[in-house]
Amino acid sequence: MSRGLIHIYCGDGKGKTTAATGLAVRAAGAGMKVLIARFMKKAESAELDAMKLIPGIEVIPIEKEYRYVKVKNENVSEEAIEYLNSYFDKAVEKAMSGEYDLIVLDEIIGATRRELIPVKKLTDFLKNRPENLEVVMTGRGPLDELVEMADYVSEVKKIKHPIDQGIYARKGIEF
Numbered sequence: 001m002s003r004g005l006i007h008i009y010c011g012d013g014k015g016k017t018t019a020a021t022g023l024a025v026r027a028a029g030a031g032m033k034v035l036i037a038r039f040m041k042k043a044e045s046a047e048l049d050a051m052k053l054i055p056g057i058e059v060i061p062i063e064k065e066y067r068y069v070k071v072k073n074e075n076v077s078e079e080a081i082e083y084l085n086s087y088f089d090k091a092v093e094k095a096m097s098g099e100y101d102l103i104v105l106d107e108i109i110g111a112t113r114r115e116l117i118p119v120k121k122l123t124d125f126l127k128n129r130p131e132n133l134e135v136v137m138t139g140r141g142p143l144d145e146l147v148e149m150a151d152y153v154s155e156v157k158k159i160k161h162p163i164d165q166g167i168y169a170r171k172g173i174e175f
Contacts (some may be wrong), residue, residue, distance in 0.1 A: 004101070004134040005151035006126060008142050010109060013156035014174065016138040020104045021047045023136060028056035032101035037091035038062055039084060039117075040107040040139075045175040058100075060091055066116065084116045092125050095133060102134040109139025109146065119143050 007023070009016040024034045036051065036059045051057045066080045088108075095103045111117045126135060126149055137146065147153055162168075169175050 002132065004129070004132050006149055007134070007136040007152040007154070008109070008146060008150045009136070009138045009154050009156060010140060010142045011154075011156035011158070012140060013158035014161060015156045017047070017106050019154070019156070020106055020136045020138050021051070024051065024057055024102065024104050025054065027102045027134070028054050032056065033099060034058065034102045034104070035091065035094055035100045036060065036104040036106065037087065037108075038106040039087070039111045040066055046172050058094075060087070060094070062087060066111075081116055084111055085121070088117050088121065095125075095129060098130050100133060102136065104136045105138070107139045108137050109142045111139075112143060112146070113139070113141050119145055122146070123149065 007020075009019045024036060027034050034057045036057065038059070039062070041062070048059060051059055064080075064083055066084060088111075091103065091105065094100065105122075108117070108122065112119045112122055123145055129135065137150075142150075142153070
């Protein structure tokens with residue numbers, strides 16, 4: 001593979017992580033080495049169990065969840081900022097090793113939009129990553145800087161969702 005490209009899966013609909021996971025499986029099936037970092041989500045989900053069985057996919061474990069943390073100036077603890085930045089640094093260190101062909105940064109967009117991880121830190125990584133590293137980012141409301149840098153931007157739009165009828169997340173479908 002030559003130059004790695006940047007993908008964004010964004011929007012208010014279900015399927016951003018599912019799309020990123022599908023691409024990771026496709027890449028591993030083609031013999032590529034994949035690294036996955038999941039920001040904002042600690043909860044185990046079925047796709048993680050499946051990915052553990054696929055050679056070529058490594059998921060960096062996350063020990064704490066900050067899914068519902070507000071913007072930096074509104075009730076964000078320094079602990080959340082410190083932890084997520086440390087987690088990001090660990091992902092970047094691994095990605096910069098040159099061992100990986102694809103990195104998925106699941107929910108990194110939410111982490112940057114909420115100012116938990118500075119967008120400059122992410123854009124610096126994107127600019128300085130190994131030339132062949134493909135990068136996938138997911139989340140709602142990507143900042144303009146990220147959209148501008150991306151080669152692919154796909155929006156998943158909610159038209160209808162079972163949550164609107166009181167049907168909550170189901171194992172194997174939403175997690």
